[in-house]
Amino acid sequence: MTRPFTTLISAxxxxxxxxGTTPTVVVDCSFDLADPDDGEFAWSAxxxxxxxxxxxxxxxxxxxTGLNGRHPLPGRAAFAATLGRLGITPATQVVALDRQGGPYASRLWWMLRWMGHEAVAxxxxxxxxxxxxGGAVDAQVPVAKPAAPYPERAPLAATTSADALLAQLGRVRLVDARAGERFRGEVEPLDKVAGHIPxxxxxxFKDNLGRDGRFKPAEQLxxxxxxxxxxxxxxxxxxxxxxxxxxxxxLLAMEHAGLSGSRLYAGSWSEWSADPTRPIAVG
Structure with missing residues (x-):
């Protein structure tokens, strides 16, 4: 059996x-936070x-809910049904892509690992x-071969909660992937409160990419x-x-670099800052 692709795959x-003969499903996750319809419109074209x-x-x-962030994780059963609708099973190699440098594709990559699926890149x-x-493109809507909802498996990616993170502040290495001006609290175009978690x-995240829009070599990362x-x-x-x-x-960059084991705080700043009792920092 061909070794699965588990981080990045080249064109x-x-x-x-x-x-080849490996069952493969390719998923476009293109998106624009400022225009939520843009990614799907671009895909349809x-x-x-x-x-x-x-x-x-x-x-x-x-x-x-207003308190769990702008993009809370779906329930595992709901996401399992989504995967089944596309015909994704534990035997499927999944390839995710987008048109924004990889952040939305990386979300799908991480979520599949959260479901216990290794063969995703x-x-x-x-x-x-x-x-x-020279890869082929078109505007045709593909017809999926639906499968059963993805089976329950042990996660390959770990999460943490706001309460757990609050209890660990000062003892955990916390990394914020937002642009510098948002991290410093100089601007906040999406959430009600500016700043970062102390x-x-x-x-x-764009620092993971080279000038050509591809990820930097694993050794450099x-x-x-x-x-x-x-x-x-x-x-x-x-x-x-x-x-x-x-x-x-x-998380993808670190995994590709051989630095495994980090966790995701899925609620992130949008959840953290929704509770005025949680501490914030600026600068």
């Missing part, structure tokens, strides 16, 4: 994979031939890399994260962002 590797679309709000998030460079490599370190966190710190690290999406980009 050339994906072309070879699709030409042109997409990697045969790729399905999953929407961040409808498919990769659960119900919002992000297309490095997204749709642009696919087209540059003690958080800053690693803008490893060196950069070890410089930020120290060596052997992955298991003590929690990642967060605004709503638990771009933090998955940092």
């Amino acid at each position: 050339r590797e994906l072309r070879d994979l699709l030409a 042109v997409h990697l031939a045969g790729s399905f679309y999953l929407h961040l709000d409808r498919d990769l998030s659960g119900s919002k 992000v297309l490095d460079g997204g749709l642009d890399a696919w087209r540059a490599a 003690g958080a370190l800053h690693r803008f 490893r060196a950069e994260y070890e410089a930020l966190l120290g060596r052997d710190a992955a298991a003590q690290t929690v990642h967060q962002c605004g709503s638990g999406v771009t933090a998955c980009h940092n």
